[in-house]
Amino acid sequence: MSDRPPAGEEQRHPITVALAGNPNVGKSSIFNQLTGLNQTVGNWPGKTVERAEGVLVYKGRRIKIIDLPGIYSLSTFSEEEVITRDYILSGEADVVINVVDATALERNLYLTLQLLEMNAPVVIALNMMDEASRKGIEIDPKGLSERLGVPVVSVIAISGLGMTELMEQVLARSALGKGRRLLYGKEVESYIANTSGYLRSSELKPPYPIDWVAIKLLEDDPAVKEIFLKDATLLRKVDALLKSMEAMHGEPAPVIIASERYSLSNRIAGASASQRVEPIRTVEERVDNLLSHRFAGYLILVVILGILFYTIFYFGGIASFLIDEAFGQLILLLRDPLYSFNPVFGELFLNGVVFGIGAATSIALPYIATFYFLLSVLEDTGYLPRAAFLLDSLMHKIGLHGKAFIPMLLGYGCSVPACIGCRIMETKRERLILGALVVLIPCSARTVIILGVAGTYVGIWAALAIYVLDLAIVLAIGRLLFKVLPEEPVGLIMEMPRLRPFKVKTILKKTWFKTKDFVYMALPLIVAGSFVVALAGYLNVINVVVSALSPVTVGLLGLPVGTGIALIFGLLRKELALIMLATYFGTTNFALFMTPAQMLVFTIVMVLYIPCIATFAVLIREYGAKRALAITLMNITLAIAVGFVAMKVLTLAGL
Amino acid sequence: MVEEALETFCRLKTSLGVVKRENLLEAGVDADKLDLLVKNKLLEESKGVLELTSKGEAVLLNHREEFLHDHLLHRGEAKRPPGAMDHWMSCHHIDRATLKEFYDRLKIMPYRIEELVPLLDLSVGRTGEVVLVVGGRGLIGRLCDLGLTPGTAVKMLRRAPAGGPIELEVRSTTIAVGRGIASKVLVRPKIN
Numbered sequence A: 001m002s003d004r005p006p007a008g009e010e011q012r013h014p015i016t017v018a019l020a021g022n023p024n025v026g027k028s029s030i031f032n033q034l035t036g037l038n039q040t041v042g043n044w045p046g047k048t049v050e051r052a053e054g055v056l057v058y059k060g061r062r063i064k065i066i067d068l069p070g071i072y073s074l075s076t077f078s079e080e081e082v083i084t085r086d087y088i089l090s091g092e093a094d095v096v097i098n099v100v101d102a103t104a105l106e107r108n109l110y111l112t113l114q115l116l117e118m119n120a121p122v123v124i125a126l127n128m129m130d131e132a133s134r135k136g137i138e139i140d141p142k143g144l145s146e147r148l149g150v151p152v153v154s155v156i157a158i159s160g161l162g163m164t165e166l167m168e169q170v171l172a173r174s175a176l177g178k179g180r181r182l183l184y185g186k187e188v189e190s191y192i193a194n195t196s197g198y199l200r201s202s203e204l205k206p207p208y209p210i211d212w213v214a215i216k217l218l219e220d221d222p223a224v225k226e227i228f229l230k231d232a233t234l235l236r237k238v239d240a241l242l243k244s245m246e247a248m249h250g251e252p253a254p255v256i257i258a259s260e261r262y263s264l265s266n267r268i269a270g271a272s273a274s275q276r277v278e279p280i281r282t283v284e285e286r287v288d289n290l291l292s293h294r295f296a297g298y299l300i301l302v303v304i305l306g307i308l309f310y311t312i313f314y315f316g317g318i319a320s321f322l323i324d325e326a327f328g329q330l331i332l333l334l335r336d337p338l339y340s341f342n343p344v345f346g347e348l349f350l351n352g353v354v355f356g357i358g359a360a361t362s363i364a365l366p367y368i369a370t371f372y373f374l375l376s377v378l379e380d381t382g383y384l385p386r387a388a389f390l391l392d393s394l395m396h397k398i399g400l401h402g403k404a405f406i407p408m409l410l411g412y413g414c415s416v417p418a419c420i421g422c423r424i425m426e427t428k429r430e431r432l433i434l435g436a437l438v439v440l441i442p443c444s445a446r447t448v449i450i451l452g453v454a455g456t457y458v459g460i461w462a463a464l465a466i467y468v469l470d471l472a473i474v475l476a477i478g479r480l481l482f483k484v485l486p487e488e489p490v491g492l493i494m495e496m497p498r499l500r501p502f503k504v505k506t507i508l509k510k511t512w513f514k515t516k517d518f519v520y521m522a523l524p525l526i527v528a529g530s531f532v533v534a535l536a537g538y539l540n541v542i543n544v545v546v547s548a549l550s551p552v553t554v555g556l557l558g559l560p561v562g563t564g565i566a567l568i569f570g571l572l573r574k575e576l577a578l579i580m581l582a583t584y585f586g587t588t589n590f591a592l593f594m595t596p597a598q599m600l601v602f603t604i605v606m607v608l609y610i611p612c613i614a615t616f617a618v619l620i621r622e623y624g625a626k627r628a629l630a631i632t633l634m635n636i637t638l639a640i641a642v643g644f645v646a647m648k649v650l651t652l653a654g655l
Numbered sequence B: 001m002v003e004e005a006l007e008t009f010c011r012l013k014t015s016l017g018v019v020k021r022e023n024l025l026e027a028g029v030d031a032d033k034l035d036l037l038v039k040n041k042l043l044e045e046s047k048g049v050l051e052l053t054s055k056g057e058a059v060l061l062n063h064r065e066e067f068l069h070d071h072l073l074h075r076g077e078a079k080r081p082p083g084a085m086d087h088w089m090s091c092h093h094i095d096r097a098t099l100k101e102f103y104d105r106l107k108i109m110p111y112r113i114e115e116l117v118p119l120l121d122l123s124v125g126r127t128g129e130v131v132l133v134v135g136g137r138g139l140i141g142r143l144c145d146l147g148l149t150p151g152t153a154v155k156m157l158r159r160a161p162a163g164g165p166i167e168l169e170v171r172s173t174t175i176a177v178g179r180g181i182a183s184k185v186l187v188r189p190k191i192n
């Protein structure tokens, strides 16, 4: 959708458009349709945590599109709600596209009404029209538009249907200025009118729609009340109103207002949508029953996770081997001509650049791509929330709830998205606990170490044992943190998305984009790292650094002194550790310099010891430097402690 | 049980607006008990119309609180301890103000307390109407935002085993709710 305008024209009236709506209604899908970008789409609530921006040029107008995180309400229970609320209030958006799930109109309109309370310039994108008609729901967009007083456009985000019409309406709406709210019941309206009256006579004039401020005060909203801290008279008068309203209804004020909105959205939805035929008990429902079944559900979960890991190990292993071989051949092929050209350059180029690229692709492609391919399937079908449902009681044992499973699973791919995904938890405390746990989960790069060292030289059972040990440690630490940070854990409240068939094309596309991101991030570091080691090896300084670490590596862990190189480069990226080790010892046959017991200890330490630099950066951003440091120190201590114990146990066992 | 009769009175009051002696008799309260209620000043009769006295209100609230404790929220535990308020506050992580609010709602709850069950106990396939939530404003607010406002019909879809959550249908959406929360949401099952 980017028909190029005549030059200069597009600069004239830039328009800003925000996408707002409930989680999982297709906001990001619409964003992608409009901008041609690739914002993460998936069938589970909570995946878009960061605001994304893109630009579209339509009919000569530059239109900035902003994808906001999904929310159910504009109260301030969650950070996402605060972000969206502040954004809408700022008036930065010329138009707010409120994406609405046509199959759950009543619930979705609850947010719409709140957007209208803020006089937001709303255009409704009535999405999922295909699923609505499949469910026998007939919607009258014109009637809906009249009742709400805003334009309504039927769209199907996955096929792009209705996008042109949507942009037409957005353009038209952008010229019209602020919107208008709808009126609630007489009685609540009289309370709103009274409060607005008080507000008009107050000295303080916040730059927000006066009725919205009134409603928020009646809802006892802490953030809005704070604005009026200086006007005690006003707060007292409003409080008296609020109390009389509560006495009349016998419910807390926020509940009264919420009920009022729901009764209006119920009326509007009821008048605008009808169930043409009773929905038949579909296949989807039966599958859902099976997936969440008390016995079969868990069996299926185990099988799915089993298949996931088996495929990664097996398929990743083969592909990794083939790519390694190919690069090995390439290096052999290049060796003579390069060395004869210039020995120093040849050495650095081969061991640094070519070897680094080879290492990056042999890791990124097989393991990461396989993981993301399978994860995308789970994501798009809507299986993840089902797994969260099944694992809720287990997660409660470590003070979290079912949703925590999702970032944990992401952690097996890469710790970075896993850390960001921790925002799926509601409170700071839960986010911190989960953040400290997901970094302990072996990401793809650590999978390579587990499989490449323990798996290859000790046996696949040893590799599996390390996975199990890691999981046990994660659960134990979780339990410990739960005890250390005591507080009532928040219970699970999660919308279950409908199950959907996945499309192979979408899955492949997602896999490609995620893999690409990874390669872009990893490749420069790996190549640079390989280059540095090759250079350091050439200059003979490496031994100095490595021996400085020997009290830990040799003294405590009983490892060969050279493994220090892995610890150092593991800081940058975990996959570098192995590559550097191989470079240092000049062989990829680790059996030549480590006993099986040493290999196990080495693997355990590498899996636990520290988040890589990218993860550390994300930890700082998500939790602040102090907590990030605390998590890192915990990892180092844990790695050395567990490594030490493992060494002692293995020595005692005579290995 | 005088309390039962008071509960019946309360329900009739909601549905009829004005409750007369014969309404209560029709609803199965026998005449002797009714006289006893009036004699003990729990109900007050003027011109054939019955009203709850403040003493009656206190007895009713006490009964509701006891029933809530012993039969709905803390089943299988010891009976309600004397300092019930503190007990409630610590068990449900709510402060005194919230608890007071809850008492106020409990007092005017328009159904017989005996009709309520924790959402958790609703059998699969059954529908119930949300009546009371025992919890702080945060919890109540989150539930409201997802559509679980008082009076909303919720249908139990399935439950996970072993302390797991339940799945509900609310306003044509499906929502999973942890067991702890589901035990604090009191619903009135609909008669099928």
Ligand SMILES: Nc1nc2c(ncn2[C@@H]2O[C@H](COP(=O)(O)OP(=O)(O)O)[C@@H](O)[C@H]2O)c(=O)[nH]1
Pocket (backbone or CB within 6 Å): A021, A022, A023, A024, A025, A026, A027, A028, A029, A030, A040, A041, A042, A043, A044, A045, A046, A047, A048, A070, A127, A128, A129, A130, A131, A155, A156, A157, A158, A159, A380, A500
């Ligand atoms: N059938 C159907 N599925 C859709 C439509 N729009 C989005 N989806 C799917 O709904 C899920 C959520 O979409 P997403 O864009 O990530 O929603 P967001 O959370 O609002 O950003 C994804 O699985 C999409 O493929 C639509 O119009 N029809």
Ligand SMILES: [Mg+2]
Pocket (backbone or CB within 6 Å): A027, A028, A029, A040, A041, A047, A048, A070
């Ligand atoms: Mg999104």
